[in-house]
Amino acid sequence: TLKKLDLNNNGLTSLPSTINNLTKLESLEIQYNEINSGLDLSNLELLKVLTIQYNNIYELKLNLSPTAFRGSNNNYSIQLRRNAIGCIEVPSDELVAWQLAEINEERGYIDNGVIYSDNCSAVTTNSIPDIEREALIAIYNSTKGTDWKNDLSSSYNGVPWVADATQKRNVGAWFGVTTAIINGQKHVTKIELNSNLLEGALPEEIKNLTELVSLKINSNAVNELAKEIGELPKLEVLEFNSQRNSSNSEYVLKEIPSEINNITTLKRLGLNGNQLEGNLDFSNLTNLTSLDVNSNQITGLKIGVSPNVFDGQSNGSLNFSNTFSFSSNQYLYCIAVSQNTIADWEGSSYASSYPNIVWGQDCSAYNNVPTNEIQALVDMYNNLDGANWTNNSNWTGDLSKATINSPYNATKWQGVTTEIINGGKHITQLTLNSNKLKGELPESLGNLTKIKLLYLQNNEISGVIPTSVGNMIEMETMYVNNNELTGSLPEGIKNYTKLQTLIVENNKLEGNVPDLTAINTLSSLNIRNNKFQFGDFEDEFATYKSNINSFSYSPQAKIGEDTSEDLTNADYRLDAVVSGDHNEYQWYKDNSPIQGATEASYDILSPTSADDGIYYCRITNTVVTNLTIETGKITLKYDTSLSTEDEELEKAVKLYPNPTKGLLNLNISNQFELKKIEIYTVLGKKIREIKANSGLKNIDISNLSSGMYLINIVTEKGRVVKRVMRE
Incomplete structure (x- = not known):
């Protein structure tokens, strides 16, 4: 009942x-x-x-x-x-x-x-072909079907998939699957698995769903699409928007197979919210009326339709609107379209809304950085220990790899910024500061002729700045401070007519500073804590002080190194060799100024033990104010064992010719036994020592640069110091 x-x-x-x-x-x-x-x-x-x-x-x-x-x-x-x-x-x-x-x-x-x-x-016609069932099971297995969300409270009809091909269940009742009878046989026509925790690759068996019209796998974590997807003959809607790992929000779909361009039946293609890279070619998809590649990192896009097809109308049967979205692609500068539609695109609302986008038949110049600029980056990576940088994302030391558009064509390299200049893509900014760069800058750095901003500070870059940087005539800001650079600033820097900031402090640079007085845009110049001398920028100093808002030049390193020297009763001269036409000198002994010692040289006549002490010179300049340069400190000590009571030793040693072009003749009386010969700079730095032998008749200083040198000739009865000029 x-x-x-x-x-x-x-x-x-x-x-x-x-x-x-x-x-x-x-x-x-x-x-x-x-x-x-x-x-x-x-x-x-x-x-x-x-x-x-x-x-x-x-x-x-x-x-x-x-x-x-x-x-x-x-x-x-x-x-x-x-x-x-x-x-x-x-x-x-x-x-x-x-x-x-x-x-x-x-x-x-x-x-x-x-x-x-x-x-x-x-009933025999109400089951899909086995090959289609197997394709569905392959999708299930390759995307972790056992972990799918299968939210049956959503808008989808269906039940969980059955990964057993022997059970001929109605796949039309499976979650997200739609079937239809076509020519008396049931086939899969739609798959919609949005927000269903799919993770992994779409398998090659997808090609066996030959009647598939719509495939929507949005908001999952599919990281790869099999190239066989391009073999689907009836697909009209394809959507793989926003593929991200739910645990860490990492974007996982970074490239798609080029074979998608073979699906000529496509009307709707949705790929937004991924990190797709490189060039996307959809030029064969002439039936497209809806395309969404918004929010990716593509560097190129090629389409084969007129803007008129994107009319905003609703396509009711397939549930989409006829729209075109490509914004939020920061590396996209050019969209390639067919020749007969260029005028339509240039006159469209898309052109007016995105004035930075070029519409043309060939976008290769806009999409690819020139090879010689890529070469500069490759050389930097190899020269500067790129494998151990703090951040070297996408960098490579292989030129053949680097010239591949996806993702190695510079645009996405860590610290690299590109812009379209005169119809081509060029590197305009390089930001690698505090990144553990170690080594020497390559000569090819000068290939970056369009660069405007260069940030290489706070690294361990050594060696000279290559002269080729003079080619970087678009330079506006250059920071190379806090490195170990040596040599001089390249003269070509004076051709940086747009230069605003030049910061080279805390290096070991020396020599003439290029004349920057003609650069009206220069507002910040910092050359302090290097080895520059007064004469290196004396002529330009007044202009720099007057015209540059921030000009830092003091302090500079001392001249020469701290040394020790023995005094004999022979006269001894100290020299302060510092460039500059308006220098003033003050010599010090034991940190106290020596009265009257205000010349570039200071002579100690007939030394005695009273002359023992630490000597150095402080140099200032009446033009380059607020800068004091010191020489290295020389510790002098009178040694009686090396002194002679008469002029006998002085007369017994002959060294000629003087001046010399390099080869000195040495004559010593037989009554004195030669022990050794030492060669010093005038600032007291020993640069060579020669052990004595009975046959020593010449001293070769041809490998020394021009200037004054001290030749210390030591015998068993004392020593004598000869001053020699190397021409």
């Missing part, structure tokens, strides 16, 4: 077959369970209400007319969707009534792919 049975939402996994014996039952409600079985209700001929949705029921037998469930307003008290049912068996005399009734997919009563039959076991 039971008339109503309500077991909904109870976690049931099955029902006993004896439920078919409840012949008086009028209402059966078992929705929202986990029933995974067939359901034979053929004896329940009084049923008026039947709700079995949200289960995994795969068979259903009824022995009623559809009118038994008809309620008011032409609605029916029956709900069968979101199950695994492929065929519902009904009485033969009621089959047509069921087929014509509105208990169908369109009204939401049954799932996609469900048919009515009076003998479901004999």
Whole structure:
């Protein structure tokens, strides 16, 4: 006598077959369970209400007319969707009534792919081909199907997929899958698995879904699309928007197969919100009316349609609007279009909304940095220990790899900025400060002729600044401070007519500073803490002080090194060799100024032990004010054992010619035994020592630069110092 049975939402996994014996039952409600079985209700001929949705029921037998469930307003008290049912068996005399009734997919009563039959076991056309079922299972397995979200509360009809090809379940009832009868055979026509935790690669078996019209896998973590996707002959909608790893929000889809350009049936292509790189070529997709590549990192885009197809109209049957979106691609400067549509694109709203985009038939110059500029970056990586930089993202020391557009063509290299200049893409900024660069700058650095901003400070760059940097005539800001650079500033820097900031402090640079007085834009110049001398910028100093807002030049390193020297009773001269026409000198002994010692040289005549002390000179300049340069400190000590009481030793040693071009003749009286010869700079730095031998007759100083040198000739009875000029 039971008339109503309500077991909904109870976690049931099955029902006993004896439920078919409840012949008086009028209402059966078992929705929202986990029933995974067939359901034979053929004896329940009084049923008026039947709700079995949200289960995994795969068979259903009824022995009623559809009118038994008809309620008011032409609605029916029956709900069968979101199950695994492929065929519902009904009485033969009621089959047509069921087929014509509105208990169908369109009204939401049954799932996609469900048919009515009076003998479901004999139905052979209601299962998709095995090769398509296997393709679906391959998708399931390669994208971690066991971890899919399968949110059945969303707008999708269906049940979890079954990764068992032997179970011929109705795939039309599977979550996100739609099927249709085409030429008497059921095929998969749509797959929509948005926000379903897919992770991994779309497999090559996708090509076997030959009737697939729509594929939407948005908001998942698919990191690779098989190139075989290009073999789908009927695909009209393809969407892989926003592929990100949910655990760390990392974008995982960074490239797509070029074979997508073979899907000429495509009308809608959605790839937004990824990190796609390189050039995308969709020039063959002449049926496109909707394209979305917004928010990527592409460097080039090629399309084969007119802007007129993107008219904003709704494509109702496929559920998209005819729009074109490509914004938020910071590296995109040019979109390649067919020759006969260039004028249309240039006159379109897209051109006015994105004035930085060039529309043309050939975008290669806009998309690719010239090879010689890439060479400069490759050389920097190799010369400056790029493998150990703090951040070297996308950098490489292989030119053949570097010239590949995706992702190595400079645009995405860490610290590199590019711009379109005179119709071509060029490197305009290089920011590698505090990045553990170690080594010498390559000569090819000068290939960056369009660079405006160079930041290389706070590294361990050594050696000279290559003269080729004079080619960087667009330079506006250069920071190379806090390195170990030596040599001079290249003269070509004076040709930086747009220079605003030049910071080279805290290096070991020396020599003439290029004349920058003609650069009206220069507002900040910092050359302090190097080895520059007054004469290196004396002529330009007044202009710099007057015209440059921030000019830093003091302090500079001392001249020469701290040394020690022995005094004899021979006269001794100290020299302060510092460039500059307006220098003033003050010599010091033991940190106290020596009265009257205000010349570039200071002579100690007939030294005695009273002359022992630490000597140095402080040099200032009446033009270059507020800068004091010191010589290295020389510690002098009178040594009686090396002194002579007369002029006998002085007369016994002859060294000539003087001045010399390099080769000195040495004559010593036989009464003195030669021990050694030492060569010093005038600032007291020993640069060579020669051990004595009986045959020593010449001293070769041809490898020394021009200037004054001290030749210390030591014998067993004392020593004598000769001053020699190397021409």
